[in-house]
Each structure stands twice: as C-alpha cells, then as structure tokens.
Amino acid sequence: MKLKLTTVYSLQAFQLMRYATMILIGVFMAKSSLGMEAIGAYEQFMFLAGSVSFFWLTGLIRGLLPLYRETDSDDVRFFNAFLLISVLTLLSSLVIFFLAEMWFPQQAVGDGFSVRWMLAIYLFCTVPAGLTEYYFLLKKKSARIVVYGAVSYVLMLGLVLTPAVLGWGIGSCLKGLVVWAIFRYLVLWFILLRYVRLKFSAAYQREHIGVSVPLILSALVSGSAQYVDGFIVRSQYDESVFAIFRFGAREFPIVLLLANAFSNAMLPTFASTDSLETVLEKIKKESTRLSHYLFPLSGLLLVTSHMLFPLLFNQNFAESASVFNIYLLLITSRMLFPQTILIGLKRTSLIAWASIGELLVNVTLSVWFVQFAGIQGVAFATVLAYLFEKGLLAMLVESRLNIPVTKYQNISRHLIYSLFLLSLFYIVEFVIY
Template sequence: ALVVCIAIWSLIKLIWLLMILIRYSQFKFDSTLFRAFGWFAIPIILQFVLSNGMEYVDGIIVNQYFSASDFPVFRYGSRELPITVILIVSLSSAMIPLAVKRLDSTLQELKSRTKKLMHVLFPLSIALMLTSPFIYTYVYSSDYIASAQLFNIYLLILITRILLPQVVMYARQRNGALFVMTFIELIINVSLSIWWAQSYGLVGIAHATVVANICHTLMMIVYNKVSLKVFPTRYIPFRIYSIYVILIIGAYLASTQMYSYG
C-alpha cells in the first residue's frame, strides 16, 4: 500500500509539473544545445551501461562453463559490500560539481574525505573478510560457504574503488576517455574471466573482476598525471592507504588459510 501511495503521489507531482510547463513556458528544440549536452552525456551513459553490464556477462560465463547449481553460489558471493558502493558513489557525486568550479581546493577536500572513508570501509571490510564464512553459513547454509570465498575476493575491489581519479576526469570533461577506459576494462574482464574460469573455476571469474578494476583505476590515474598534469598525491592519501592495502590483503590471505571453502 505504501508503494502504491508513493507511486500515485509521484504521478500527481509529474502531472502538476507538466501543467506548469505547458502554461508558463514554450517548448523549443535547440539543436546546438542538444549537441552540446549530447556530447557531454552520451559517453557517461555508455560508460554506465558498460560498467553495469559486466554482471550480466559474468552470469553468461557461469552458465556456459559451470553447472546450474554453481550459479546461485556465484550470485550470492559475487557482490561488493553495498554500503561501500553507496558511500563512495555519494562522495564522488558530491565532489564532481565542486571540482568543475575549483579543482585545486576540491582535490584537497577529496583527499581529506577519502581518508576519513578509508577509516570506516577498510576495517569493516577486513572484519567481514575474516568472518564471512560464518555469516554465509548462518544466513544461508553450509552449502554456500564457497560464496564467502567469492565475497572476500570482491571485497578486494575496495583497494581501487576507494580511489576517485574519475572526479578529475569528469571535472575536465574527459568523458570520452572515461568511456574508452571502461570499454577496455570490460574487454579485460571478459577475456580474463573466460580464461581463468577454465583454469581456476568461479574464483577465477572473481579474480578477473578485481584485476580488470585495478587496470581501469590505473588507467585513469596515469591519464590524469600525463594528460591533465594532476598527480595522484593531490587526491590520494598514500600513507594511510598503503597501510590499509597491506592489512586487507593480509586479511584475505589469512582467510584462505583459516577456512576450507570446499
């Protein structure tokens, strides 16, 4: 009932907005403005489609190379921590419009906020990495303990997810370059997933995603440094970042020794 009420209220607001626009404004197609916005927006849309399409490609690969019983194991495990994605995307979205206006001061703010976020997300991910087999066994069953291993691998994506070189590229309107890099990431991901799936099983697909994500982030960092003359030290707190990277990799290696995933 609540969902229906929200939908009805949203429809009412939309109708009211259209009535106001029809009464007080004139609709006119501006080809110049359309081209300007299209040149800016289309690469962003394509990048979004590509970055979210890998989840479906992974599903196709799993169906192709593994049994039907392996698919739910992969689906339950092949995910990042939701709060990580939400917080990092929110920070990126908040910084981009500020960076467009004043890049230098925004990068200082980005570096500070990224550091604060590291103090939250890395300890949380490390704790989950060391306890995920218990959590998966309790929430699902012992049949899904292999999902915990996949989940731990996906937690490693935080190593690059926490870095936000794309803020610089969006601020300098390098959307086309971002699209190309995302496309390259997709190619790397698909190629490694097919290769490693045959050699290492489901964990091979998970590792391929991590490696592709690392390549994508490194491409953006190098592009910022070489083409835009924005060095990574301006927006990455390397000292604390290095410590957390060592800790989370250590936690992952420890988890592989502590548990038998079957």
C-alpha cells in the first residue's frame, strides 16, 4: 500500500502511540516488583486526573478546530484557547488537590500530601499540553505530529517504568509521570513564545465558549461511561479489584478509531452534489466492508485473550480477560452509524438526547448488575447502554427523517457477524473458561 502521511493518519498514529504506551506501562508494571495495591494506586492517579478534565477539554478542542483560520497569522485564536483551557485546568487542579488524599492509601504511595501535589501538578501541566499535537494539525505539520508523539511517549515509558523496574516504588513512578507532564508543558510554551502572538481577545473567548458549550455537554454525557463504571467498581471493591477492572476495561482501539474515522469521513458527502440515496448507499457499502475485517479481528482477540492477559501481565490479572472480552462486544454498536446521518443532516440535538438516555441506562444497569455479576456486570451494562443508544438513534432517524435502517446498514450481515461474535463469547466464557 502506498500511504501518504496526512494530518489524519498522523493524528491517528499519535493516538495509537498513546494507547500502546499505556498498554506497555501496564505490562511492565505487572511484571515488576510492584504489588497489586501499588498498581491500583497508579491506575487511580490516571483515572482521577482524566475524570475531572476529559469532557471540557474534548469540547474546547473540538470547538477550536472549526474556528481556526489559516489567515490568523498571529494565531490569536490558538492562544486564547490556551488561556481558556489553562483557567479551567487551574480550577480542576485545585479541586483535585483537596480530593486526592481520599483516594490514595498511605501504604501504596507513601505520604498522602505529596501525592496531592503530584496529582495537581500533573493535571495542571498535561491538560493544556494536549493542545500541542493540535497546533501541528492546524498548521498541517504531519511529520511533526508523529515525531512529537514518538519522543513524548518514549520519554513517558522511560520516566515511568525505570523506577518500577529498579524497584524504587510507585511514588517514584508517579514523580516520573509528573516530570513527563512538565516536559510536554514546556514544549507547548516553546511553541507559544516562538510562533504565537500572545494577545487576549474577549470576542474570541465569547465565540469559542458559545461554540464549545454544546460540545462539552455532549462529551460529558457520551464520554463519561468509563468513569461511571470506574466509580461504581471503586465504591464496591478495593484497589486490587479496581486494577483488575481497569486493565480489562479497554475497548479495542482499532475498532473505535476506524469506526469514528469512517463516520467523520462520510460527513462531507452530505454537502456534496450526490443525492441522499447515493450517500446512504455509500455508508451501507463501506460500513459492510469495514465489518469484514473488524468482526473477525475482534473474534480472534476474544479467543486468545485468556492466554494473552496472564502472559502480558501476570496471573493476578487473569480475570481482566473476561472484562476485556465483554468490551469487545461493543463492536456490535460501534459498527452502526445512525449518528452519521443525524450529524450530516444537522439534527445533532437528537444525538444529545440519546446520549443522556445512554448514560441513564448505563448507570442504572451498572448499579444493578454489579450486585450479582461483579465487575463483569458493570462491563455488560456498558455494552447494553451503547446498544440502547444506537437503537434509539436508528429509531429517531426513521421516525423523524423517514430513513429506515436498511437504507444505510447491511442489517442481515451485521446480525450474522454479531450473532457469531456472541456465540463465540458464550463458548469462550461459559464453556471453555
């Protein structure tokens, strides 16, 4: 294949490097002398930092991208986005500073006061630093996205894993994580001071906030499932079980990445000269082609996960494989694309309402299922909640837009693949293991 390095591919590569780094850190920590409690403390550190920032950071970055103009040679918009994100990060850091001690036992990480400072500093630096790769994206610097990602995540591996391998304890691993965050923050400031005009604009702030608020609300509702699951598990179990759940509660990234990329790539076709029928047929054809690859790949992972998890991590994380296998079933909803129709036809308010419904279903089922099915019940609740959301969106597309699901999905093929994966899941989880 002749693959031209575009900004899209570069940003995808950046995200894959990020995911691979998280996996490698988990693998090496599991094989190090760190105990389950210490690994659980690291997972809680990352979990808590993400839970207070993921929704508004996602919304503000998505709000920035369509507002940015190439004629803005002084990059006023970019600097003002940095200011807005920095203010919210400072507030989040203060909140996390006072809450952190509740989450970390002294025997896992040492002095609780130092952990509060490390978490606050990490959050203050790493959240705004997320703008760096998007600056390169806006400037169409594809190679720099890849180089920056490679340097950044190799450095993260070194700073976090060296203390773990040398037996210095989880406190030193967290300090390495903070040093990595400071490095990324300094890289962003280098870009700001060298290439960006540092000028405040009240007009831009109003524009950015106005565009981003709906996106923030959408990200909060639709992206909170993993944090809801985590909080429910943590409220019922100790750090060791929380670590087992977190190691398994990882959606197959290739499915998520390719499904989202496909959905976004189809959106411009709604504004083209093609008829709606032609666009719907393209979605149906290309989504079916994508399913031919992703469903078998998910099935292969499902069959091998119980062998891979003890091999990659250790025997303590064998139960994580079952949680991971449940999350693999999310492909049954990921490969349905009613949201693409609604976004393309500018009916996004319906998506917001469906996201609220999905969150309510997820919370209700998670609280219920955890009582009799444990951490696997929480994972099942997430799968059912996502299916509920896509089913509701498909019903709305048909009732409001008069577009039946058969117009844009190969339902028979999707059902065959889904039933095959569910049958394989039953055999693996209830017959073999």
